[in-house]
Amino acid sequence: MAMPYLHEVYKDSGVPTYTFVKPMEYRKLLVSLRTPGKGLVVEGPSGIGKTSSITKGLEELGIETKITKLTARKAKDLKIIKTIPGDSLDGIIIIDDFHRLEPETKSSIADYMKTLADEESATTKLVVVGINKAGDSLVKFARDLNNRIDTIRFESNPEEKIVELIENGEKALNIKINIKGDIVKEAQGSFHIAQMLCKEICIHGDVLESCKNTTVITTSLELIKQKVFDDLSRAFNEIARAFATGPKLRKDGRAPYLHILFWLAISNEWALDLNQAIRKYPEHRSSVNTVMEQGYLESFLNGEYAELFAECIHYEANTNVISVEDPKFVYYIRNIQWKKFVREVGYKTINFKSIYDFALSFAGSDRDVAEGLFTRLCEEEVSVFYDKNEQHRILAENVEEYLGPIYRSEAQYVVVLLGSNYPRRIWTQFESQQFKDRFGESSVIPIWFKDAPVGSFDSTAKIGGIEFDRDGDFTLQINYITETLMKKLADNRISSNVGKITKSKNNKDDIGVQLTLF
Structure with a gap:
């Protein structure tokens, strides 16, 4: 036997020859591969041995039937995959990168797998390969498929x-x-x-x-x-920075995309359930929830940088799970010097004294203004408490106990929309009682409606605020208020960071602003 070369032994792509190791799930995989008709889903993070194990398993079993290998990454294969349910393909059909398929194609594949299982087909078997939650994605399209397929999850190897x-x-x-x-x-x-x-x-x-x-x-x-790391930087630094920045760098924002990337880096599973993550890091709940629920994260990944992200990151909007497809990218983000990285990306700070940057207090008749402000402020990637956006969390809670702390201390600024109905509503009276002592802390920002009765808000006369005219241009005024609020927030964060610099002059960590991640 010829003496092997290095690239043939320690392989960073393709199926290993000398270094193939049977994972823990290998025997279960063999049993499923030789079970006629029943669909098989092999899921797990990239680089864990899924495709190699299937290839080696088929070789070991000596299966003589025709084997068709397809991947959602190739355009010509994609055309074939879309026609599989109505095509006459037989044998073992392996569909790799299943998670990349469009929902319509996933649904048709799920229905076909169900049919093959019910018929106990002796001629055709479908094997679906994908990253985390591929099986869940299939079952979503055909609820009764769960008992008709084998799902083998490849975990991290011992x-x-x-x-x-x-x-x-x-x-x-x-x-x-x-x-x-x-x-x-x-x-x-x-x-x-x-x-x-x-x-x-x-x-x-x-x-x-x-x-x-x-x-x-x-x-x-x-x-x-x-x-x-230096070698990987050439390939992945641009991707990491583009993701951390988001659609547009907002230096005074809450950096939701950067936090998602960091959580992904420290996840032991190479995949991140964002719903679980925001429960673990509640101080970032509002900003990260917003980019998920408003569709910003999905549109960002499918937008201008779609090709850049495609090989590394996959986001399943139906489950709010974000996964890393390239194991080398995982290794890269796990070894980033995060304090330095945050500074290079351009954020002023990622440390926040409060859960919310702004809390909106308003009467129901002025909800259109509150909605407009909420939408624009969210676009600036700041954290905003707006009751409609948090309605599902308030359900079954003691409303006063839930809202009280937000207006008393959990929001850095309370923005009060002082329309004509504000003093007359029970909930606005309750909210104003919570933040009344914060006027002396420069934490309450009044928005005076021009049509509100004179003298209704004498207590705010000495406080700097902004006027809103219902007869004026709605969008222009909302944009102006948003820009002014963002300038106020930026000034506050600059002042806070100057204080941190003064306190840490003699600290050896010469970064300019002390950044403590989470």
Whole structure:
């Protein structure tokens, strides 16, 4: 047998030959592959061994039937996938990157899998491969499909499997890696990351093919990590910065896209359920919820930067799960120096003293103005309390206990829409009681309606505010109020950051603004 080259042993793409390791789910996979007709869903993060295991499993079983491999990444394959339910394709049909398909195509595939299972087809079997929640996505389109398919989830591989991979490579190349234990931990269960790091170690040790004599490669993990990170930066820095910035850099905003990227980096599952994340980090609930619920996140990923994000990030709007498709991108964002990264992206701060930047207080007759302000402020990526947007959270709660703290302290500023009906409504009277003591803290911003009776709001006469005229141009006035509120917020954050700089002059962390992530 010919002596193997490095690229044939530690492979960072394609199906491994020398370093293939059977994952924990392999036996279950074999059983499902040889079960006629019943659909199979193989799901899990990229780089975990899904496609390699299916390929090796089919080889091991010696299945002689026709095997058709398709992927949603290729335009020509996509055309075939869309015609599968009505086509005469038989044998085993493998559809990779299922999560990339359009809902209509997913639905037709789900219906076809159900039909094949009911007929116990002896000629056709569908195998769907996708990242996290691929099975859930299928079942969503055909609720009664759940018992008609096998779903095999590939989790992160245990350390002994990563050790086996590394040692298979050592044997093939006749080498010993001195930091094998460190690589096992660094890979965090990913075969792909282990392959990538081992390949870089061999290059650093000048091992490009199998050695005649056993060679010990001595290096440090930090050296290899930095080399890999520098190489990955060329490919992924632009993507990470574009995502963290969002559709437009808003220096005084809450940086929801940056926080999503950070949460994704620290997620052990390579996928992030945003609904769970905002429960874990409630201080960012409002801003992150807004980009989800208003459709901003989905349109951003499918917009100007769609091609840039396509190979790395996938967002399932139906489940609010965002996943990383390229394991190298995962490794890159996990090793970013986040304080430095935040500064480079351009945010002034990511530390906030309050849960909300603004809380709106208004009578129901002025909801159109409140809605307009809420929409525009959300576009600036700040956190706004607006009762309509939080209605589902208020349900079944003691409303006074829920609202009281928001107006008393949880919002940095209370914006009061002083229309003619404001003093007459029970809830506005309650809200004003909560924030009345904040006038002396420069935390209440009155918006005086021109048609409100003179003298109705004498207590606010000495407070700087903005006038709103119902006979004037609605959009122009909403934009003006928004811009003014954002300037006020920006001034406050600059003042807060100056204080932090003064306090930390002698701190060795010379970043300009002390940034403590979460």
